[in-house]
Amino acid sequence: MSRDMLIGEVSALTGVNIETIRYYERISLVPRQARSKGGRRSYGDSDVRRLAFIRRARDIGFSLADITSLLALAETGHRSCADVRTIAEKHRRAVETRIADLNCLHSLLSITISKCSGRKAPQCPVLDMLAETHSEAADQE
Numbered sequence: 001m002s003r004d005m006l007i008g009e010v011s012a013l014t015g016v017n018i019e020t021i022r023y024y025e026r027i028s029l030v031p032r033q034a035r036s037k038g039g040r041r042s043y044g045d046s047d048v049r050r051l052a053f054i055r056r057a058r059d060i061g062f063s064l065a066d067i068t069s070l071l072a073l074a075e076t077g078h079r080s081c082a083d084v085r086t087i088a089e090k091h092r093r094a095v096e097t098r099i100a101d102l103n104c105l106h107s108l109l110s111i112t113i114s115k116c117s118g119r120k121a122p123q124c125p126v127l128d129m130l131a132e133t134h135s136e137a138a139d140q141e
Helices: 007-014 018-026 045-059 064-074 081-114 125-131 134-139
Strands: none
Touching (some): 007 045, 018 045, 045 064, 064 081
């Protein structure tokens, strides 16, 4: 049985900010709810499930476009593990690229921090590193 909930309750249940819920409605990621005579929107359990799905997908880095595709695939009659797999593989490659970038950044910061004496000096290796262009920083590795 689906119960009627106000946006604040849905926000609290899902951890999705009220303004974000309204944004998701504007971009049709979440169905826009009809207003009652009192001017309030009423949400049900299916809205909570959908927003929880979106929140979890956003938490692990899926784009709104990918989430839209996943939601469409999740609808009855549209399920396709092959299509979901394609989206997940694309996301995994993006995560792997980001991990490689973060590992590079970690190494660069470690090297730069090790050069920093912590004393007052006319030059600071950390500030110097941050001022360098990306290509100059990559050359140091």
